[in-house]
């Protein structure tokens with residue numbers, strides 16, 4: 001691999017490399033996914049479909065399908081995650097204090113959650129069609145220490161946040177909380193919960209904070225490849241119950257994601273494209 005390092009304007013955490021096309025993960029693009037077995041396609045595009053057979057018949061399934069985009073809508077959204085000369089996807093800047101945060105016009109979405117929950121991995125999977133934008137991930141909790149801004153053309157900005165639970169709450173309270181309260185162009189916060197362990201006390205505190213901020217946020221269950229179906233279903237139902245009982249600003253449908261096997265990544269790309277106003281959906285996508 002030829003690396004063009006060091007590159008001007010790049011901070012630690014991001015490298016600009018010339019990556020041969022074949023290094024793209026085979027599941028990065030819907031084009032490839034659509035060639036797989038229909039059952040596999042279904043579970044990658046609509047991860048909730050894996051859970052359905054295990055649900056009690058009395059459970060109302062519509063609450064898990066408020067956002068149910070067509071494959072065509074997902075294809076439209078995917079084009080936004082492809083970098084081109086007229087639509088550059090790139091790391092923009094890192095900020096370790098609120099006054100370092102750049103003023104940017106495009107709508108913004110950010111990812112918060114406990115350290116190690118998989119925030120950076122998820123953003124890396126979203127950008128898997130543009131592997132030259134490197135998002136660093138680590139087994140060690142507390143790896144991401146700054147807010148990292150990634151610009152997706154003029155369409156939107158994605159922000160990777162330091163986690164809470166490790167070296168926090170100080171970092172989080174000093175930097176992330178004021179950002180969430182004051183950022184004018186922030187259109188959605190994604191609050192990640194580890195799907196293999198379920199809701200923890202720290203997650204409940206973060207949900208309370210999001211409720212206090214009163215801006216729209218969405219729960220995301222990560223690492224869904226790790227637990228067995230029983231554990232995952234239990235964690236999903238408990239999260240769903242908490243959302244229903246205790247929240248008013250939270251989107252009613254938790255999104256299910258595995259950054260390892262790309263399950264749910266296409267749906268999340270479409271959700272981001274939708275909430276940032278970058279695509280218009282066909283009528284059937286939202287209920």
Ligand SMILES: Nc1nc2c(ncn2[C@@H]2O[C@H](COP(=O)(O)OP(=O)(O)OP(=O)(O)O)[C@@H](O)[C@H]2O)c(=O)[nH]1
Nearest residue numbers: 115116117118119120121138142143144163259260
């Ligand atoms: N099995 C599995 N492991 C994952 C997944 N996503 C992330 N991981 C692993 O979880 C660990 C933490 O991932 P990160 O993406 O760095 O987590 P983070 O939330 O950004 O962590 P901080 O930056 O420390 O807050 C890494 O070892 C990842 O490989 C997933 O979908 N499935």
Ligand SMILES: [Mg+2]
Nearest residue numbers: 119120143144
């Ligand atoms: Mg991180």
